[in-house]
Amino acid sequence: MTPGSEADLRDIVAVAVLAExxxxxxxxxxxxxxxxxxxxxxxxxxxxxxxxxxxxxxELVLSAKAGTPIAEIEALLDAHDQRLEFEPMDYxxxxxxxxWQGTLGGVVACNLSGPRRLKQGAARxxxxxxxxxSGRAEIFxxxxxxxxxxxxxxxxKGLTGSYGTLAVMSEITVKVLPKSETEATLxxxxxxxxxxxxxxAAAMGSPAEVSGAAHLPAYVAARVADAALGEAxxxxxxxxxxxxxxxxxxxxxxxALERVAALERLEPEASRRVWRDVRDVRPFVDGTQKxxxxxxxxxxxxxxxxxxxxxQAAIDAFYDWQGGLVWLRMEAGEPExxxxxxxxxxxxxxxxxxxxxxxxxxxxxxVFQPQEPALAGLSKRLKAQFDPKGVLNPGRMG
Amino acid sequence: xxxxxxxxxxxxxxxRAAIVDALCDIVPGEGVVSAANEMAVxxxxxxxxxxxxxxxVVLPETVExxxxxxxxxxxxxxxxxxxxxxTSLSGGALxxxxxxxxxxxxxxxxxxIDFDNRCAVVQPxxxxxxxxxxxxHRGFYYAPDPSSQIACSIGGNVAENSGGVHCLKYGLTANxxxxxxxxxxxxxxxxxxxxxxxxxxxxxxxxxxxxxGLLGVVTEVTVxxxxxxxxxxxxxxxxxxxxxxxxxxAAIIAKGIIPGGMEMMDRPAILAAEDFVHAGxxxxxxxxxxxxxxxxxxxxxxxLAEVERIGIxxxxxxxxxxxxxxxxxxxxxxxxxxFPAVGRISPDYYCMDGTIPRKELPxxxxxxxxxxxxxxxxxxxxxxxxxxxxxxxxxxxxxREGELHRAEEFGNDxxxxxxxxxxxxxxxxxxxxEKRDLMPEMFGDDDIKHxxxxxxxxxxxxxxxxxxxxxxxxxxxELGRMHVHKGQVAFPDLPRx
Numbered sequence: 001m002t003p004g005s006e007a008d009l010r011d012i013v014a015v016a017v018l019a020e021x022x023x024x025x026x027x028x029x030x031x032x033x034x035x036x037x038x039x040x041x042x043x044x045x046x047x048x049x050x051x052x053x054x055x056x057x058x059e060l061v062l063s064a065k066a067g068t069p070i071a072e073i074e075a076l077l078d079a080h081d082q083r084l085e086f087e088p089m090d091y092x093x094x095x096x097x098x099x100w101q102g103t104l105g106g107v108v109a110c111n112l113s114g115p116r117r118l119k120q121g122a123a124r125x126x127x128x129x130x131x132x133x134s135g136r137a138e139i140f141x142x143x144x145x146x147x148x149x150x151x152x153x154x155x156x157k158g159l160t161g162s163y164g165t166l167a168v169m170s171e172i173t174v175k176v177l178p179k180s181e182t183e184a185t186l187x188x189x190x191x192x193x194x195x196x197x198x199x200x201a202a203a204m205g206s207p208a209e210v211s212g213a214a215h216l217p218a219y220v221a222a223r224v225a226d227a228a229l230g231e232a233x234x235x236x237x238x239x240x241x242x243x244x245x246x247x248x249x250x251x252x253x254x255x256a257l258e259r260v261a262a263l264e265r266l267e268p269e270a271s272r273r274v275w276r277d278v279r280d281v282r283p284f285v286d287g288t289q290k291x292x293x294x295x296x297x298x299x300x301x302x303x304x305x306x307x308x309x310x311x312q313a314a315i316d317a318f319y320d321w322q323g324g325l326v327w328l329r330m331e332a333g334e335p336e337x338x339x340x341x342x343x344x345x346x347x348x349x350x351x352x353x354x355x356x357x358x359x360x361x362x363x364x365x366x367v368f369q370p371q372e373p374a375l376a377g378l379s380k381r382l383k384a385q386f387d388p389k390g391v392l393n394p395g396r397m398g
Numbered sequence: 399x400x401x402x403x404x405x406x407x408x409x410x411x412x413x414r415a416a417i418v419d420a421l422c423d424i425v426p427g428e429g430v431v432s433a434a435n436e437m438a439v440x441x442x443x444x445x446x447x448x449x450x451x452x453x454x455v456v457l458p459e460t461v462e463x464x465x466x467x468x469x470x471x472x473x474x475x476x477x478x479x480x481x482x483x484x485t486s487l488s489g490g491a492l493x494x495x496x497x498x499x500x501x502x503x504x505x506x507x508x509x510x511i512d513f514d515n516r517c518a519v520v521q522p523x524x525x526x527x528x529x530x531x532x533x534x535h536r537g538f539y540y541a542p543d544p545s546s547q548i549a550c551s552i553g554g555n556v557a558e559n560s561g562g563v564h565c566l567k568y569g570l571t572a573n574x575x576x577x578x579x580x581x582x583x584x585x586x587x588x589x590x591x592x593x594x595x596x597x598x599x600x601x602x603x604x605x606x607x608x609x610x611g612l613l614g615v616v617t618e619v620t621v622x623x624x625x626x627x628x629x630x631x632x633x634x635x636x637x638x639x640x641x642x643x644x645x646x647x648a649a650i651i652a653k654g655i656i657p658g659g660m661e662m663m664d665r666p667a668i669l670a671a672e673d674f675v676h677a678g679x680x681x682x683x684x685x686x687x688x689x690x691x692x693x694x695x696x697x698x699x700x701x702l703a704e705v706e707r708i709g710i711x712x713x714x715x716x717x718x719x720x721x722x723x724x725x726x727x728x729x730x731x732x733x734x735x736x737f738p739a740v741g742r743i744s745p746d747y748y749c750m751d752g753t754i755p756r757k758e759l760p761x762x763x764x765x766x767x768x769x770x771x772x773x774x775x776x777x778x779x780x781x782x783x784x785x786x787x788x789x790x791x792x793x794x795x796x797x798r799e800g801e802l803h804r805a806e807e808f809g810n811d812x813x814x815x816x817x818x819x820x821x822x823x824x825x826x827x828x829x830x831x832e833k834r835d836l837m838p839e840m841f842g843d844d845d846i847k848h849x850x851x852x853x854x855x856x857x858x859x860x861x862x863x864x865x866x867x868x869x870x871x872x873x874x875x876e877l878g879r880m881h882v883h884k885g886q887v888a889f890p891d892l893p894r895x
Contacts, residue, residue: 014882017880017882018882056755056757057652058648058651058652058756058757059648059755059756059757060651061755081654111596111601113596117595117596118595121569121573122595122596124596124601124604125569125572125573134848136880136881136882137882138844138847138848138881139844140842140844140845140847140848141841141842141845142845142848142849144753144820144821144822144840145755145820146753146754146755146785146786146787146820146821146822146825147565147566147753147785147786148561148565148570148753148782148785148786148787148825148826149753149822149824149825150558150559150561150570150608150824150825150826150827150828150829151822151823151824151829151833151837151840151841152829152837152840152841152845152846152849152867153605153608153609153849153852153853154559154572154604154605154607154608155605155848155849155852157572157601157604157605157607158600158601158604158605158852160601160604161596161598161599161600161601162600162601166600177656178651178653178654178655178656179654181654201514201515204516205513205514205516205538205625206625207537207625207626207627207628207694208694209693209694241693241697242697242700242701244696244697244699244700245693245694245696245697245700247696248694248695248696248697249694252694296594296595296596296598297594298515298592298593298594299514299515299593299594300514300515321595322515324515324594324595325595348592348593349592349594350592350594351594351597351598353598368598368599369598369599371599372588372589374582374586374587374588375588375589375590375599375602377586378582378588378602378855378856379599379600379602381854381855381856382600382602382852382855383600384855385851385852385854385855385877385878386848386851388878388880389880397599
């Protein structure tokens with residue numbers, strides 16, 4: 001079913017509630033491989049609710065219907081030298097799909113952010129307002145179109161990352177920001193994972209306003225930007241901004257880091273290509289269904305988690321967010337969720353999400369990090385408040 | 399005081415002595431305050447027009463004590479009002495006659511500082527500025543800086559999602575908190591987030607932040623700390639009209655420049671501030687911008703030249719760049735002292751807090767001038783121009799019959815106008831009791847009910863901070879009922895599947 005208006009959308013949910021027949025919610029279906037498989041009689045597609053409804057570049061705000069292609073929004077912003085500051089990532093290639101098939105609603109429902117998340121916040125930090133239909137078949141709105149707003153609960157954040165299980169978003173308002181005039185990436189060569197963690201912490205703790213800090217071990221480094229980085233491990237430090245500022249910061253940071261390792265520098269075009277590939281997990285785009293985990297950990301502990309896992313399983317890994325985001329591919333084909341989560345627990349906690357696996361594996365594995373009982377109870381009660389009949393994407397986050 | 403609070407429960411008032419005894423068992427020593435003269439200091443927060451002595455004040459020292467107090471109150475169905483430093487400007491910490499006031503001021507320790515992961519773990523009673531003080535020896539700071547930062551607590555900042563002058567570039571509290579530990583009304587201890595990014599599952603951290611003490615009691619906060627910018631310089635730009643100042647703000651942003659701070663003051667505020675602190679403000683302009691640029695020296699110098707050029711293009715008659723750290727501080731001193739400065743020219747003032755789309759500023763200022771005439775009260779304006787957050791200060795004299803009431807009506811009209819032009823009722827001060835009854839100006843019935851359903855997931859007996867935020871207290875059982883009927887569906891017989 002493809003509603004063309006918010007009223008149609010509400011009616012479809014109302015019928016589902018009356019019939020107690022669950023709906024699978026999607027935009028274009030590009031993220032079907034994320035989360036647990038949904039058992040639903042029917043699919044509700046937001047693809048028919050598309051289009052930018054408000055864009056005022058000088059006010060740094062954009063509203064669009066949930067089914068608007070994210071590629072359309074990025075192109076519009078780009079034409080005005082602006083961007084989505086959270087640098088949404090794209091799981092398409094990792095799931096064997098063409099890139100950039102998704103919608104704004106999908107990006108927000110899954111809270112997808114890229115490398116710049118480390119400095120500028122996640123998708124949830126840039127959502128100013130939403131309109132949505134809850135599992136009660138009622139239309140509601142939250143937030144507004146201004147940055148500074150504490151009027152009532154922030155349901156916009158509540159819906160971001162909820163995978164369509166609380167409400168179906170119909171329209172979303174986001175904060176946008178000017179594009180950087182230019183960028184550069186410093187590349188430290190040949191560091192071990194542990195040495196890289198130290199170098200990235202030093203860079204992030206400097207006043208250089210680093211907007212990306214990733215580490216690609218040797219095998220992985222060869223698999224970004226058509227092998228432009230060569231074979232040796234590469235630790236990437238990105239600096240963005242106005243020309244003179246980027247020069248000054250790159251020079252300053254380069255001086256501090258040249259004692260640590262051999263240093264190279266990527267100019268804007270090469271820098272953008274490398275970061276795009278890091279963002280979209282291109283090193284693990286291999287045409288297989290080998291399980292891929294996304295670990296969110298204390299940044300300085302990422303390398304220790306990986307080291308411990310390497311001793312016990314065949315894995316491949318690389319790091320973004322100063323080491324706090326670990327992409328992990330299980331080479332033997334099994335998800336080994338017990339091992340992964342136990343290791344995480346031993347190194348200060350965080351969460352592990354299975355972001356690529358066959359449908360049968362995802363049906364049999366806890367895709368999202370299991371929650372402590374008190375927290376799980378609150379989440380369950382929130383779901384029951386918004387979707388008492390369980391008609392919206394049942395089981396997707398379960 | 400025009401907002402009415404829930405009627406106190408006679409049954410609870412009658413049991414007061416037993417409740418005090420039970421709380422003394424949980425929090426021994428001097429942790430329970432029950433004498434009226436000792437409780438007087440807690441009878442109001444920053445919204446001093448509203449005053450109420452609480453049933454009893456409890457100052458726990460451990461998380462276990464907090465949990466035990468909440469379990470007891472939940473079991474006995476006694477309302478609880480959490481309080482940090484009590485600087486809320488919207489009455490968020492206003493006590494209830496039949497409610498326990500749970501004061502977190504003894505939770506005042508910095509628990510750990512982790513420079514490599516750029517975060518600090520602190521107890522909720524630590525002041526906002528206290529965090530910066532604890533980390534600045536290594537060049538770090540905590541970015542959100544509400545004007546009350548010397549006194550306000552980080553727990554209160556989380557409850558109110560506090561802002562400050564640097565929000566456009568550095569975000570609000572919600573964007574700078576990585577995790578919290580909180581206690582539910584049932585006494586369960588829950589941890590959200592931590593030193594890692596993006597706590598997955600439902601964003602309960604996002605819901606807790608700005609929930610005004612209605613969802614849980616925060617007992618620990620993990621905040622992001624940032625390296626201080628290498629340099630910061632400010633420029634004063636004066637304009638003959640506020641329209642030109644507004645156009646200048648838009649032009650700066652259109653150029654891709656996001657200043658660390660961008661403040662605007664109108665003539666009454668400029669005159670009051672200059673007279674008070676002699677900041678060097680021009681007194682012959684209608685609108686004054688303070689634009690602060692921060693970052694590497696190369697960037698700041700580059701952008702300052704741009705901003706000056708944009709200012710002159712937009713009709714600036716004064717343009718003055720700070721030449722020293724002292725001068726920069728002086729530029730800010732005037733702005734930061736704007737409230738007390740206005741306090742010198744009027745016996746009382748009432749501080750409002752709406753946000754508008756920036757482009758609507760001329761319309762809103764014109765509307766305020768008309769209202770000022772209508773109500774016969776003066777108004778001075780300070781404005782976070784970068785993010786559209788207005789702080790009109792309505793001048794009145796509480797000793798004059800009816801002036802407070804007129805000031806409140808004036809304020810309400812300003813907020814209605816903010817909503818009308820696409821803005822919101824409160825940018826950073828919170829709804830509390832002050833703006834509670836205005837919520838329907840911005841939200842429809844279903845909007846508010848969905849917010850209340852969040853409340854029901856956390857506190858279905860409405861024991862935490864009742865009477866705040868929501869104009870009507872719907873019982874959760876009533877909110878839980880489903881109201882979907884075939885007749886409500888536009889075309890019930892249409893084959894849809």
